[in-house]
Structures are given as structure tokens and as C-alpha cells.
Amino acid sequence: MIRVFVVDDSQICCELLSDQLEEDGDIEVIDIAASGVEALAKLAATNPDVVTVDLNMPGMDGLTLIETIMARDPRPIIVVTGLDARERDLAVAATERGALGLVNKVGPADAEASAALRESVRRLANVDVGEPAPRSSSSGSGAKWPAPRxxxxxxxxxxxxxxxxxxxxxxxxxxxxxxxxxxxxxxxxxxxxxxxxxxxxxxxxxxxxxxxxxxxxxxxxxxxxxxxxxxxxxxxxxxxxxxxxxxxxxxxxxxxxxxxxxxxxxxxxxxxxxxxxxxxxxxxxxxxxxxxxxxxxxxxxxxxxxxxxxxxxxxxxxxxxxxxxxxxxxxxxxxxxxxxxxxxx
CATH class of the missing domain: 3.40.50.180 (Methylesterase CheB, C-terminal domain)
Structure with missing residues (x-):
């Protein structure tokens, strides 16, 4: 069973997303949070496989939440976003902060999009996510490069x-x-x-x-x-x-x-x-x-x-x-x- 934590300030969106995620029986929504602060307070205790995050929330917004999670306790994060251009811009910016997946918020009648959401969760659930080190000791020597043509x-x-x-x-x-x-x-x-x-x-x-x-x-x-x-x-x-x-x-x-x-x-x-x-x-x-x-x-x-x-x-x-x-x-x-x-x- 894949364990998912849902973060969205809309109770209706949380309920809809939970229904969509749990439809096939192999994904369980273990908890929800209505704000970034609440999510951080619950995250360690719930230890989910995947976190879904809405970006527009009062107080700590989704971008800040994603950045904080990746700094404190890295794990796969999927951004669930609206359809307007501004929200999509924020969603893509979230991938710079560490989010690994992007999906659109969809209505209950959109079976294809709901299935794509579940597939995204499945693909990311077992990904080993770590905060990259700032540098490594590798070096580009050019010793193996082919001769110019x-x-x-x-x-x-x-x-x-x-x-x-x-x-x-x-x-x-x-x-x-x-x-x-x-x-x-x-x-x-x-x-x-x-x-x-x-x-x-x-x-x-x-x-x-x-x-x-x-x-x-x-x-x-x-x-x-x-x-x-x-x-x-x-x-x-x-x-x-x-x-x-x-x-x-x-x-x-x-x-x-x-x-x-x-x-x-x-x-x-x-x-x-x-x-x-x-x-x-x-x-x-x-x-x-x-x-x-x-x-x-x-x-x-x-x-x-x-x-x-x-x-x-x-x-x-x-x-x-x-x-x-x-x-x-x-x-x-x-x-x-x-x-x-x-x-x-």
C-alpha cells in the first residue's frame, strides 16, 4: 500500500483528491493538512511515501513548504495545481525547489486524468530522494574524449x-x-x-x-x-x-x-x-x-x-x-x- 499525505487548504479538494487516489485500492491517503505549517507538524509522525501539495495556501505557501521539506526530510512531492497560467508558472518553479511531479487538479468525472494522477504517485513512491551535496570530487579531464573531426x-x-x-x-x-x-x-x-x-x-x-x-x-x-x-x-x-x-x-x-x-x-x-x-x-x-x-x-x-x-x-x-x-x-x-x-x- 502506497501512503500519501495530501496538503490543500480546500476541504473539498482534499476529499476529491483522496477519492481519486484511493480508487484502485493500492493507494491510501493517511492524512491531510490545510496549511504548510500543519503539514510540517504532521509529516514526521505520518512518514508518507508521497506528499501532494497545493501551492496557493494561506500562511506558508506551497513553494516554501516544498523547499522546507526537501531541506529537512526529503521525500517525493507532487504538485497538484489549477489550470491558469499563473498557477502553472508556480508549479514549474516548484520543480526547482525539489518537487518531482506536476499534475492538474481535475474534476470527479475526468477518469483519464485521475488515472494519470495515480500512476504518477506509483512511479514516484519508491524513489530514493536525497538533497544533493553541494560539490563532489569528480573532474572533467578530457582524457577519454575522441579526437576532433x-x-x-x-x-x-x-x-x-x-x-x-x-x-x-x-x-x-x-x-x-x-x-x-x-x-x-x-x-x-x-x-x-x-x-x-x-x-x-x-x-x-x-x-x-x-x-x-x-x-x-x-x-x-x-x-x-x-x-x-x-x-x-x-x-x-x-x-x-x-x-x-x-x-x-x-x-x-x-x-x-x-x-x-x-x-x-x-x-x-x-x-x-x-x-x-x-x-x-x-x-x-x-x-x-x-x-x-x-x-x-x-x-x-x-x-x-x-x-x-x-x-x-x-x-x-x-x-x-x-x-x-x-x-x-x-x-x-x-x-x-x-x-x-x-x-x-
Whole structure:
């Protein structure tokens, strides 16, 4: 039985959410709280597997509650949020604070959304969540890097990031540390419910110095541009452009990291694949393809990854295993000699 703690200042919402969670019989709502302060007082005694959090509450709001839980007693947190743009913006911001899942508040008649909520709880219930250490002793030496290839100098490099649960806590610092004049385009495949992609793009624009665009139409990779897939689609490099592709029906994780990485492995360019915190093994197959094609492959290390699933699965394909403070340096050094303006010798 999966034990869930529900935090929402609306009694009606608590009752509805409890009914939705307990419908299949394998999830039990063990307690509810109407405020962040009440939740913190009850949390240690109840010791739930998963906490669901509403963001708009009196007193201590949901963002502060999430940050406090992750600092004091880390555990999987799912944000249950309303449908307006402001609430979605706050929900995506909560993933920077440590929330691992995002779901919309839905009515009792929406059976499909209720089932998705329960599936999200099941996927996160056994995740080992820890507050990442500030640094590790890893080092990006470049000793295993393949030699520069002359053919790669004629294509704009693409630095591709793959992440899932816990990924934003690593992704935003890495992107912020990259120099604005980086001679590469950026592509991000971060698992998100389709309704939250626009909010994710807005948060990116507020945090980083690169231009952010969603590939509703094919995008020419250019230095200083970061590309996302529209909600519910994959992102690929095809015919020299980053474009969306219909995702596999029923895919739980979207956009798929493997799809993006494999598209980069098959073409010329000093491309980089980076696997950050996430649940499952998406990205491991694509990172192996990139390594075999002579690209730079990086995996976030255990000390700084909130969820060690995706990085652990991709370890065997990594030329570098780095903490979040070293990834930007490795990318910059790689591009310095391998990008269009670099030297091949």
C-alpha cells in the first residue's frame, strides 16, 4: 500500500483528491493538512511515501513548504495545481525547489486524468530522494574524449540535455553557467505533462541568457538559441533542423531523451549529450549512440543528482561523470576546439 499525505487548504479538494487516489485500492491517503505549517507538524509522525501539495495556501505557501521539506526530510512531492497560467508558472518553479511531479487538479468525472494522477504517485513512491551535496570530487579531464573531426566543424554543435524528476535543480544552474557567446545551439528534452511546456519555457526565459523557443515549426540550430518540443511530442534533429515529432501513443515520459540523442548521433557535428537527474532509464540508449559516434557524453554524478535513475542507467556510456559545477566547463572546453570556429589539430 502506497501512503500519501495530501496538503490543500480546500476541504473539498482534499476529499476529491483522496477519492481519486484511493480508487484502485493500492493507494491510501493517511492524512491531510490545510496549511504548510500543519503539514510540517504532521509529516514526521505520518512518514508518507508521497506528499501532494497545493501551492496557493494561506500562511506558508506551497513553494516554501516544498523547499522546507526537501531541506529537512526529503521525500517525493507532487504538485497538484489549477489550470491558469499563473498557477502553472508556480508549479514549474516548484520543480526547482525539489518537487518531482506536476499534475492538474481535475474534476470527479475526468477518469483519464485521475488515472494519470495515480500512476504518477506509483512511479514516484519508491524513489530514493536525497538533497544533493553541494560539490563532489569528480573532474572533467578530457582524457577519454575522441579526437576532433574535420567534418564536425561544418555543422553548428548542439548541446542536448535530458532530464526528468529532479532535473530542473541541475538544469537551471548549468544553463546559467554557460557563457552567452557559447558557439552552439541548445536542446532540452525534459519530461513534462503537455500542459506545462509553456510555463517551463517562461521560467527558462526568466533564468537564462539564451533565446528560448518551442519548436511548433522547425527551428534552425543557431548559437544562443535553446529549443524545446511542444507538449506531447518528441524533439529531433532532422534535415538540419530541430523539429517536433509525434510521440509514441501512451508514452509516460515525453519528450523522450533517447529520441533526441539518437538523432544527434547520426549526423555530423561536435554535439554533446548530457543526462541529468531523472526517473527511469530514458537517455541511456541514445547516449550510447552518441558516444559511439564520437560525440561528448556527460552524466550528472551521484552526489548532485536528486534522482539517480537516469544518470545511473547511462553511466556506461558517459565519457565524463561530473557534478553540476563542472558540466558547463566541460562543454565549453569541448566546443572551443571542435566547434565551427575551433581548430581540429
Amino acid at each position: 574535420a567534418a564536425d566543424r561544418h555543422a553548428t554543435p548542439i548541446v542536448a540535455f535530458g532530464s526528468s524528476a529532479g532535473g530542473p535543480k541541475a538544469l537551471f544552474p548549468v544553463l546559467d553557467a554557460l557563457p552567452p557567446q557559447l558557439p552552439a545551439a541548445l536542446a532540452v528534452a525534459h519530461h513534462l505533462p503537455p500542459d506545462f511546456v509553456s510555463a517551463f519555457s517562461r521560467l527558462l526565459r526568466s533564468r537564462i541568457q539564451f533565446e528560448v523557443c518551442i519548436a511548433h515549426e522547425p527551428v534552425e540550430p543557431e548559437p544562443g538559441v535553446l529549443v524545446l518540443a511542444p507538449g506531447g511530442t518528441d524533439l529531433v534533429l532532422e534535415d538540419g533542423r530541430l523539429r517536433s515529432r509525434a510521440a509514441r501513443p501512451g508514452a509516460l515520459a515525453c519528450p523522450r531523451v533517447d529520441v533526441l540523442f539518437e538523432s544527434l548521433a547520426g549526423v555530423a557535428g561536435a554535439h554533446v549529450g548530457v543526462v541529468l537527474s531523472g526517473l527511469g532509464d530514458d537517455g541511456s540508449r541514445g547516449l550510447a549512440a552518441m558516444r559511439d559516434a564520437g560525440k561528448l557524453t556527460i552524466v550528472q554524478d551521484r552526489a548532485t543528482a536528486t534522482v539517480w535513475g537516469m544518470p545511473r542507467a547511462a553511466l556506461g556510456s558517459a565519457l565524463e561523470v561530473l557534478n553540476t559545477h563542472e558540466i558547463d566547463e566541460a562543454i565549453t572546453r569541448w566546443l572551443r576546439k571542435r566547434g565551427p570556429s575551433g581548430r581540429s589539430g
